[in-house]
Structures are given as C-alpha cells and as structure tokens.
Amino acid sequence: xxxxxxxxxxxxxxxxxxxxxxxxxxxxxxxxxxxxxxxxxxxxxxxxxxxxxxxxxxxxxxxxxxxxxxxxxxxxxxxxxxxxxxxxxxxxxxxxxxxxxxxxxxxxxxxxxxxxxxxxxxxxxxxxxxxxxxxxxxxxxxxxxxxxxxxxxxxxxxxxxxxxxxxxxxxxxxxxxxxxxxxxxxxxxxxxxxxxxxxxxxxxxxxxxxxxxxxxxxxxxxxxxxxxxxxxxxxxxxxxxxxxxxxxxxxxxxxxxxxxxxxxxxxxxxxxxxxxxxxxxxxxxxxxxxxxxxxxxxxxxxxxxxxxxxxxxxxxxxxxxxxxxxxxxxxxxxxxxxxxxxxxxxxxxxxxxxxxxxxxxxxxxxxxxxxxxxxxxxxxxxxxxxxxxxxxxxxxxxxxxxxxxxxxxxxxxxxxxxxxxxxxxxxxxxxxxxxxxxxxxxxxxxxxxxxxxxxxxxxxxxxxxxxxxxx
Numbered sequence: 371x372x373x374x375x376x377x378x379x380x381x382x383x384x385x386x387x388x389x390x391x392x393x394x395x396x397x398x399x400x401x402x403x404x405x406x407x408x409x410x411x412x413x414x415x416x417x418x419x420x421x422x423x424x425x426x427x428x429x430x431x432x433x434x435x436x437x438x439x440x441x442x443x444x445x446x447x448x449x450x451x452x453x454x455x456x457x458x459x460x461x462x463x464x465x466x467x468x469x470x471x472x473x474x475x476x477x478x479x480x481x482x483x484x485x486x487x488x489x490x491x492x493x494x495x496x497x498x499x500x501x502x503x504x505x506x507x508x509x510x511x512x513x514x515x516x517x518x519x520x521x522x523x524x525x526x527x528x529x530x531x532x533x534x535x536x537x538x539x540x541x542x543x544x545x546x547x548x549x550x551x552x553x554x555x556x557x558x559x560x561x562x563x564x565x566x567x568x569x570x571x572x573x574x575x576x577x578x579x580x581x582x583x584x585x586x587x588x589x590x591x592x593x594x595x596x597x598x599x600x601x602x603x604x605x606x607x608x609x610x611x612x613x614x615x616x617x618x619x620x621x622x623x624x625x626x627x628x629x630x631x632x633x634x635x636x637x638x639x640x641x642x643x644x645x646x647x648x649x650x651x652x653x654x655x656x657x658x659x660x661x662x663x664x665x666x667x668x669x670x671x672x673x674x675x676x677x678x679x680x681x682x683x684x685x686x687x688x689x690x691x692x693x694x695x696x697x698x699x700x701x702x703x704x705x706x707x708x709x710x711x712x713x714x715x716x717x718x719x720x721x722x723x724x725x726x727x728x729x730x731x732x733x734x735x736x737x738x739x740x741x742x743x744x745x746x747x748x749x750x751x752x753x754x755x756x757x758x759x760x761x762x763x764x765x766x767x768x769x770x771x772x773x774x775x776x777x778x779x780x781x782x783x784x785x786x787x788x789x790x791x792x793x794x795x796x797x798x799x800x801x802x803x804x805x806x807x808x809x810x811x812x813x814x815x816x817x818x819x820x821x822x823x824x825x826x827x828x829x830x831x832x833x834x835x836x837x838x839x840x841x
Contacts, residue, residue, distance in 0.1 A: 371496050372531040373436055374473055376443075376524045377466040378497045380408075382504025387517045391455070394517070400452040406566065407456045408463040413752040414562040415467025418555045420475070420745020421605050424738055427541050428476045431741075433532060435468025440528040447518035471745035476539065478732040478740055486732075487671025490725045494667040498660040505653070554605040557594040562753075564590055569760040610742060615734055615826055619727035620750035622687065622822040625815050626720050627754025629690060632762040632812045633659065633713065637697070640805045641709060644702050644798065655706050658713035659720075666721020679726045680828055686722025687823035689715055691816035697809040702802065716816075723823070730826070758815075765811045769804030 388404060423431040442462030449455040477489050511519050568583035598604040610616060634656060641652035666686065674682045696712025728747055735743040 371492060372527055372534065373432070373469050374493055374496045375500060376439060376527050376531070377412075377469055378500035379504045379507070380462070380466075380524070381405075382500060383508040383511075383520050387508045387512050387520050390512055391517050392452070395449065395452045395455060400456060403456050404452070404459055408459045408466070409752065409756065410563055410566045411460050411463030411559075412466040412470075413566065413749060413756070414559040415464050416471050416749045416752065417558060417606055417742070417745045419468040420471045420741040420743075420748075421555075423472045423475060423741035428472050428479065428741070429535055429539050429541050431468055432472045432476065432535055432539075435465045435472060436528050436532050436535075437465070438462075439465025439469060440525055441465075443521040443524040443528075447521040471748045472741065474728065474748070475732075475741045475744045478744065479737070483729060483733055484675045486729055487674060487725050488668070490728060491664060491667040491671045491721075494721065494724065495664040498664045551597070551601045551603055551605045554594065554597045554601050557590055557597055558605055561587060561590040561594050566756055569756050572760055572764070607739070607742060610735065610739060611746060613734070616731055616743065616746065618822050618825040619683075619731055620747055622683070622723060622819050622826075623727055623747060624750040624754035624757070625819045625822060626690060626723055627751045628758030628761065628815050629694065629716065629812055629819065630659065630720060631755045631758030632808065632815070633697075633716065635759060635762065636766060636805055636808050637709060637713065639801075640697075640700060641706055643801050644805065645700075645704065645706065646702075647706055651706050655709040655713055658710040659717035662714040662717020662719075663721045663724070666718035667725045668721075669718075670722045670725045674726055674729070678828075679730050680826055682722050682726045683730070683823050683826060684820075686719040686726065687820040689719030689722065690819050691813060693717075693719060694809070694813040694816040698806070698813060700806075700809070702798075723819070762808055762811055766804050766808045769807035770800055772804075 384404070391404075419431050419435065439462055442458050442460070442465060446455060446458040446462065449458055474490070474493065477486060477493070481489050508520060511517065511523075564583050564587035568580050568587055571577075571580035571583060598606055598608065611620075637656050638649070638652035641647045641655055642649060666689075670682050670686070693712045693715030696708055696715070700709060728744065731743045731747050732740055
C-alpha cells in the first residue's frame with residue numbers, strides 16, 4: 371500500500387503543482403508531456419516487468435521498480451528545464467510500470483482467492499485516498515515550500531516500502547532457466563511509445579506528427595508480432611491474451627477506463643462552464659467516483675466467493691451505463707448532486723469490475739504466468755485511459771465545431787466560459803451541446819463494457835470451468 375500510494379498520489383499532486391512548475395521552468399508548449407511521458411513508460415513497462423517478475427521473482431522486480439521511481443523523483447525535484455523534467459518523469463514511469471503490476475501479483479501470491487478481493491479493496495482505497503489528498507497536499511506544498519517537495523516526499527515512503535519488502539517478503543521461487551526476449555521488450559516499448567505519441571499529438575491537433583507516429587506504430591507492431599511468434603519465451607504471450615476470459619476481462623477494463631477518463635476530463639468542465647459552479651463543487655462531483663470505486667471493490671470482495679465472479683462482473687458492467695445515463699440528464703439548471711450520483715454509480719460498477727476481473731485473470735493461469743496475466747490487465751487499464759482522453763476529446767471538438775460552424779470558438783473564449791458566469795450565451799449553448807454529445811459517447815462506451823463482460827464465460831471461485839479455460 372505504501373508503494374502504491376507513491377504512484378497513486380503522483381498523478382493528482384503533480385497536476386496541482388504543474389502551473390507553478392511550468393512558470394518556473396518555462397517551456398509551456400511541453401506542458402502536456404510532463405504527464406504523457408510518465409504514462410508512456412508506465413504503460414510500456416507494465417507488461418515487461420510483469421514477465422520479468424515471473425522469471426526472476428516478485429521481490430527483486432518490486433525493489434528495482436521502487437529504486438527507479440525514487441531516482442526519478444529525486445532528479446525531478448532538481449529539474450532545471452521542462453525537457454529535463456520530462457526525462458526524469460520517464461524514469462519515474464519506469465518505476466511505476468514495475469510497482470503496480472508486481473504489487474498486485476504479490477497480493478495474488480500471498481492470499482488465497484477468497485481473501486484476495488478484500489486486500490485488492492485495500493489497494494483500491496489507496497487510489498481513492500490519493501484522489502482526495504493529492505490536490506490538497508499539492509496546494510499546501512506549493513504555498514508553504516518549494517514545488518520540488520512534491521517529488522521528494524516520495525523518498526521516505528519509498529524507503530519504508532523497501533524496508534517492508536526486504537524484511538517481510540520471503541519468496542521461495544525456483545528460477546526457471548529462461549532467456550529474456552530483449553528484442554521483443556524493446557519492440558513492445560517502441561510500439562506502445564509510438565501509439566501513445568500518435569494519440570497525444572492527435573488530441574493536441576498536431577495532425578502531421580500524429581500520422582508520422584501512427585506509421586511508426588504500424589511498423590513497430592508488425593516487427594513485434596513477427597518477433598514474438600518466433601521467440602522461445604516471448605514478452606507478450608499471444609496464447610495468454612487470446613484466451614477468452616483474459617481477452618474479455620481486459621477489453622472490459624480498457625473500455626471502463628475510457629469511461630473514467632471521459633468523466634475525469636469533461637464532467638468538471640460541464641459543472642463549471644455550463645452550470646456555473648465553483649471548481650470545488652466540480653471536484654466533489656468527480657470525487658464521488660473515488661468514493662464508489664473502493665466501496666464497490668469492498669462489497670465485491672465480500673460477495674463474489676458466495677455468488678461467483680461472473681455475476682459480480684455482470685452487475686458491475688450494468689452499473690457503469692446506469693451511472694452514465696445520469697450525465698445525459700444534466701441541464702444548466704440541474705443540481706450538481708445528479709452529477710455526483712452518476713459518478714458514484716459508475717465508481718461502484720468499476721469497483722466490481724476491477725476486483726473481479728483481476729481475480730479472474732490471476733486464477734485461470736499458472737502461478738508461473740501470474741505476473742504476466744496481472745500486467746495484461748493493468749496495461750489494458752492504462753491504454754484505455756489514453757484512448758479515452760483522445761477519442762472523447764475528438765468527440766468534444768467535433769461537437770464544438772458543429773455548434774459554432776459560423777464562428778469558431780477560440781481557446782481564450784473557452785477559458786472565459788470556464789471562469790466566468792457571464793460568458794457569451796452562444797458559447798454557453800455550444801458547450802452544452804458538445805458536452806452533451808460527449809456524454810452520449812461515454813454511454814455508448816459504457817454499453818460496450820457490458821457487451822464485453824457478457825462475453826466472459828461462466829466461472830466459479832478460484833477456477834474457471836474446464837470448457838472455458840480451454841477457450
């Protein structure tokens with residue numbers, strides 16, 4: 371939980387401090403890359419470290435991940451320019467790419483299936499607490515200390531987590547004689563990097579760079595597939611990813627992450643610019659997701675041993691579109707309570723899906739492949755966040771362009787709409803229409819979550835039926 375807390379709070383606390391960091395370091399054009407660089411290496415290295423933990427054990431990979439994260443944190447505090455900050459965030463992302471999948475795999479190794487859901491609920495609560503504490507802690511550090519301390523505060527936490535793993539985690543793992551697919555790992559990293567650069571540039575409106583990155587993605591993907599098909603011990607096992615329960619659960623989590631990212635991005639915008647509420651009220655409406663998620667995880671952990679994993683997955687997949695329907699009912703004169711209620715229901719659904727999909731995937735594979743299986747689920751979540759930001763951002767921009775085809779809205783006008791209750795009525799109407807269209811897209815994705823979950827074959831606690839396991 372200590373190691374997870376470091377990477378969980380990093381997202382919210384850095385977002386709070388970034389305006390001041392950008393003001394001190396300059397390079398405002400690179401602002402988004404401070405976040406994208408971290409997510410890029412985290413996503414790419416998740417699968418790699420998951421595989422390495424299956425070969426060399428969880429403990430050395432976790433310690434390596436913490437060391438990389440702390441190194442990046444210390445260096446980020448000393449950053450002298452925006453490019454240097456981006457490089458150090460890349461190093462942090464490498465550490466996060468090890469900590470998250472290996473930490474969840476350690477839980478799977480230590481706890482039997484009937485207890486594991488409860489512990490996964492504890493880990494989910496860490497993310498919820500971080501979502502609430504991050505902005506407040508970030509604001510406090512910025513006002514009372516140097517922004518460097520938002521990175522340096524990770525050092526005592528990391529050392530505490532390291533001590534815990536060194537003294538209390540005792541593995542008895544036979545190292546299998548296995549070669550490392552270095553070429554496959556490099557090609558996978560390049561493939562994910564090219565994809566995320568293409569998505570980021572597309573979201574920023576940089577069409578030419580996006581197409582170049584997309585071309586590089588296709589080339590790297592073809593080379594990666596060819597390499598993995600001939601590698602004796604591939605980094606990504608196509609046999610694992612092609613199994614129906616694993617594929618369906620991962621697709622459901624990818625789509626669910628797209629829903630969460632869409633709400634994270636556009637719900638505060640609606641509450642502030644259309645309903646003219648304060649940023650605090652907008653933040654509270656969104657925070658209800660972080661309340662619902664650990665609550666759903668806790669409930670799911672208690673009931674799935676009795677009712678089974680698949681019914682709980684189906685229940686979660688139904689709650690997500692039900693919650694998404696609430697955002698279609700939003701109007702300028704609505705109470706923000708409706709937005710908060712929708713967020714809570716979506717969070718509850720994702721809590722059910724998150725715990726049960728992870729337990730399902732961990733239980734249908736051999737212990738020797740558990741790290742790779744866990745990493746596949748987390749990779750799907752991270753990729754979904756990136757896809758969600760880009761795809762739903764495109765829907766929003768299309769809706770805005772359609773609503774104001776005669777006189778396009780400038781970025782300054784959008785900023786004024788967010789900050790002022792007396793913005794131009796035409797702009798207000800355009801924001802209402804485009805955000806409403808975006809919420810429709812969120813609902814469509816939420817319904818696809820339900821479709822993917824229905825595809826998961828019947829399961830029982832701790833194992834999958836023999837027919838399903840062979841699929």
